[in-house]
Amino acid sequence: MVKRKKIYEGKAKILYEGPEPGTLIAHFKDDATAFNNQKHGQIEGKGALNNRISEYLMTRLDGIGIPNHFIRRLNMREQLVHQVEIIPLEMVCRNVAAGTICKRFGIKEGEKLPRPIIEYYLKDDALGDPLVSEDHVSAFGWASSQEMDDMVAMTFRVNDFLSGLFYAIGIQLIDFKLEFGRQYEDDMVRVILADEVSPDCCRLWDIKTNRKLDKDRFREDLGEVPEAYAEVARRLGVLKDEPKLKLVDRETTE
Numbered sequence: 001m002v003k004r005k006k007i008y009e010g011k012a013k014i015l016y017e018g019p020e021p022g023t024l025i026a027h028f029k030d031d032a033t034a035f036n037n038q039k040h041g042q043i044e045g046k047g048a049l050n051n052r053i054s055e056y057l058m059t060r061l062d063g064i065g066i067p068n069h070f071i072r073r074l075n076m077r078e079q080l081v082h083q084v085e086i087i088p089l090e091m092v093c094r095n096v097a098a099g100t101i102c103k104r105f106g107i108k109e110g111e112k113l114p115r116p117i118i119e120y121y122l123k124d125d126a127l128g129d130p131l132v133s134e135d136h137v138s139a140f141g142w143a144s145s146q147e148m149d150d151m152v153a154m155t156f157r158v159n160d161f162l163s164g165l166f167y168a169i170g171i172q173l174i175d176f177k178l179e180f181g182r183q184y185e186d187d188m189v190r191v192i193l194a195d196e197v198s199p200d201c202c203r204l205w206d207i208k209t210n211r212k213l214d215k216d217r218f219r220e221d222l223g224e225v226p227e228a229y230a231e232v233a234r235r236l237g238v239l240k241d242e243p244k245l246k247l248v249d250r251e252t253t254e
């Protein structure tokens with residue numbers, strides 16, 4: 001056995017050095033955090049489900065020309081990805097009001113927005129990921145205006161595509177968060193979609209019942225968290241039989 005070199009450990013994933021230069025192995029953990037890391041827990045089976053769901057969605061997105069870091073799934077919890085230099089922004093796209101936009105503007109949860117809205121947040125845990133403007137992004141040099149244009153265009157395309165894809169399986173895409181990175185090849189650099197696309201970073205509601213099928217079940221202590229992730233995976237067709245999953249009772253709120 002050879003010890004793998006850990007490059008980075010985040011809240012939901014560990015990144016190891018990949019087998020070839022320019023690649024990494026993403027390991028999906030069962031750990032869940034919410035409210036800027038104040039709430040911690042474990043959702044048994046989440047890592048394996050998100051690995052599958054993200055594989056499926058990234059592959060479909062590649063099919064419509066959204067370049068992304070996914071190369072191939074390696075095993076239950078791991079996938080091989082292209083190494084990128086992460087752009088320190090979270091691109092949030094919203095179709096229906098939920099979460100922070102409700103508090104910020106006094107909008108009722110579930111209210112349809114006049115049109116899809118994109119927001120930018122700075123990826124900085126110590127600062128609690130503050131909302132930033134395009135002028136902050138350019139003045140502080142977090143991304144160039146060309147990169148912003150590319151990320152905004154890709155985020156709207158992802159929204160249209162995923163809204164339709166989820167609609168077809170009875171799910172409404174309320175909002176989601178994307179992260180992008182710079183991929184360097186010789187003297188070229190391009191912006192590609194990175195991180196993951198899964199119920200950890202999307203809000204997904206059943207169209208008929210409005211039942212939440214995403215991380216809000218964990219955030220709001222609604223119960224049946226792994227079951228909701230498994231339901232999304234099953235409807236996407238990436239899970240044939242529901243595994244026996246249960247929420248590990250290790251949840252603590254600080």
Ligand code: UDP
Nearest residue numbers: 092098099100101175176177200201202203
């Ligand atoms: N989101 C995320 N990571 C974050 C913040 C938000 O994946 O650090 C996702 C979240 O799951 C939701 C969308 O981005 O689908 C919008 O989240 P919001 O700004 O409402 O914040 P939250 O309520 O998640 O704190």
